Amino acid sequence: MNRTVDTALALSLLTYYPELSHGGYPDIGAFLDEYFTLPPEQRPETMFSGLCPDEASGVVSAMRLLRRRRSFRNMPIVCDSKGSRRFNSFCVLDRAEKTAYIVIGGNYRVGFYPSGSGVTSSWCDNFLGAVQSITAEQRDILGFYDRAASRVRGYGLVVCGHSKGGNLAQFITLMRGNVSRCISFDGQGFSDEFIARHQRLIEKRGSKILSLCPAGSIVGAALTPIAAARHYTVRPRPVREGALYCHIPAALFDRHLRLGEVSRREGFISRLVTQVTVQTVRTAKRLPFVNAENGLGHIGRALQYAFKEHPGLGLAELVSPNVVLLLLMLAGNCIRYTVTEPGRIDS
Helix, strand or coil, X not given: CCHHHHHHHHHHHHCCCHHHHCCCCCEHHHHHHHHHHCCHHHCCCXXXXXXXXXXXXXXXXXXXXXXXCHHHHCCEEEEECCCCCCXXXXXXXXXXCCEEEEEECCCCCCCCEEECCEEECHHHHHHHCCCCCCCHHHHHHHHHHHHHHCCCCCCEEEEEEECHHHHHHHHHHHHCCCCCEEEEECCCCECHHHHHHCHHHHHHHHHHEEEEEXXXXXXXXXXXXXXXXXXXXXXXXXXXXXXXXXXXXHHHECCCCCECCEECCCCHHHHHHHHHHHHHHHHHHHCCCCCHHHHHHHHHXXXXXXXXXXXXXXXXXXXXXXXXXXXXXXXXXXXXHHHHCHHHCCC
16 A cells, blocks of 8 residues: 555564563664574564464564665664553654654453553453443553553654454544554454443544554454445455464565555455454343353353463353354354345345
8 A cells, every 4th residue: 555554564563572671772773683683482462473473473583674675674773662561552753754653553462451430451351342331451542542642743654453452543533633644454343332421532543544454354353343444355465274373464465564455345244253253242231131242251261361371261261151052043143144035135
């Protein structure tokens, strides 16, 4: 698309290294140099390495190319998450373009932690976003954004992020009027409550948002998208077969480290995910014997335990009656929209 989008994607990839956001590095190059001076077995890994090793997924080769680009490696880091466990985020300057990139990290934390809205976890926060008008992490990220923005006065503000980071970047753009542009990579949508509560802000600021999701997306396609945003589908570079692999940020690059081929047409899988997730939550909220918020919280904790390699605890979370009912409704809607009512999937 353009240099700004390519840069935003590269920076969003780097948020999956907490060592960068919490290390107090003076610029991007300092982190990349340190990374490549380490033997491969000692290098930090992204959270995706359990799904596909960083070398095989293209993450390492992407970082190697980025290291050679002087304009990228020389970007100074003027604000980061050092000293905070809340977010894996940072802000860098492109002085030539007079642009500040405020880069919001996706999920990387494991375990519960205190927030301004009580004790939560990133995985729980993800799922509770389906029923809450504003989640704990959405509320808390505004503090980091305000701190970063106060250090880059006079610069155009580009807010970007991948996955949960993309969702938070969109949220910031709607809540703060000084954002110049938002670029969200495979960031999920919002609850009906959020859309209804902030309709005027969506109409006023939603057009600043560029949402880019890979074909076959099951993350960025979840829940209700911001209607006023510009939505494009990216043809991912094949890493491995499977919907989860296209969620790895490096899969969105072509071999020249530019954003892959884009289209305005959304794939069937992504349309199905949007329809099924939205309808399942709406149905659950109408039924008096289903506590959707409770069930979604249990699912978030189950994933948290899975990433902590405690599958037994994760399975225990999934036997909750509310989880079982939600999963049954989800399966029923999948069958409904793919077998009995395929015409209901908007084209």
